[in-house]
Amino acid sequence: MNLKEQLVALLELQTIDSKVKELDSTIRALPGRLDGIRRDLAKLEGLVGAERQRVTETQTWRKQQEEQLQRDQDAMRMAKSKLSGTRTGKEYNAATREVDYKKKAISEREAELKKVTEVLATTTSQAGAHDKDVDDLKTHLATEEAAVNEKIAALQTEITEVTVGRGAVRARVEPAWLKTYDTLTSKRGYAVAPVIKGSCQGCHMKLPPQLNNILARMESLEVCPRCGRIVYRQDTLTPAEPAT
Numbered sequence: 001m002n003l004k005e006q007l008v009a010l011l012e013l014q015t016i017d018s019k020v021k022e023l024d025s026t027i028r029a030l031p032g033r034l035d036g037i038r039r040d041l042a043k044l045e046g047l048v049g050a051e052r053q054r055v056t057e058t059q060t061w062r063k064q065q066e067e068q069l070q071r072d073q074d075a076m077r078m079a080k081s082k083l084s085g086t087r088t089g090k091e092y093n094a095a096t097r098e099v100d101y102k103k104k105a106i107s108e109r110e111a112e113l114k115k116v117t118e119v120l121a122t123t124t125s126q127a128g129a130h131d132k133d134v135d136d137l138k139t140h141l142a143t144e145e146a147a148v149n150e151k152i153a154a155l156q157t158e159i160t161e162v163t164v165g166r167g168a169v170r171a172r173v174e175p176a177w178l179k180t181y182d183t184l185t186s187k188r189g190y191a192v193a194p195v196i197k198g199s200c201q202g203c204h205m206k207l208p209p210q211l212n213n214i215l216a217r218m219e220s221l222e223v224c225p226r227c228g229r230i231v232y233r234q235d236t237l238t239p240a241e242p243a244t
């Protein structure tokens with residue numbers, strides 16, 4: 001196989017590999033798009049959790065207050081029945097004081113209960129609203145996940161299509177150059193660089209004039225003295241315009 005054919009095959013291989021690399025990096029970057037939504041969701045779920053906790057605590061507090069009110073009301077009934085059974089003025093006075101005291105305790109407890117019930121209503125409705133936000137965000141995340149997965153699948157299909165024939169292209173390159181190509185690709189990202197106006201486009205070094213002449217005459221496949229990439233001149237690949 002002549003030099004030009006080697007070079008053409010290497011460039012074809014590089015076109016395939018670059019495209020695959022580009023598609024691969026797009027695929028890897030895609031799931032990251034969901035990070036923001038996931039963070040928002042976690043934050044919102046934390047908030048709702050704290051609200052639910054507060055509702056539970058307030059409910060417990062209200063239950064305690066209700067039980068205490070029940071006890072106060074029982075004590076009030078006892079105090080009242082005691083009042084009716086008093087025989088002396090001294091007993092009557094003591095029982096009256098007890099009834100007054102219980103009355104005050106009950107009205108304080110009732111005021112407290114009213115407040116707690118209001119707070120509970122507000123907290124519960126807030127938590128309910130945030131529950132809906134969580135559901136909406138979950139739906140949004142699921143939609144986005146599906147879109148990302150669909151894109152990934154499409155890109156993977158594209159990779160499969162792009163790599164059809166890659167083996168055949170590799171088979172056209174001499175094994176020694178294939179080895180050089182693979183090493184350069186893994187170390188430097190890509191292996192074959194054009195020379196434009198005497199400079200290697202892989203590292204932008206000006207090539208020695210003798211090397212540039214060798215490339216112009218296509219005497220042999222050469223590598224850049226600085227970056228090691230396989231270098232070529234574009235004009236050696238494009239057929240000269242037929243003279244008219």
Ligand SMILES: [Zn+2]
Pocket residue numbers: 193200201202203204205224225226227228229
């Ligand atoms: Zn170079």
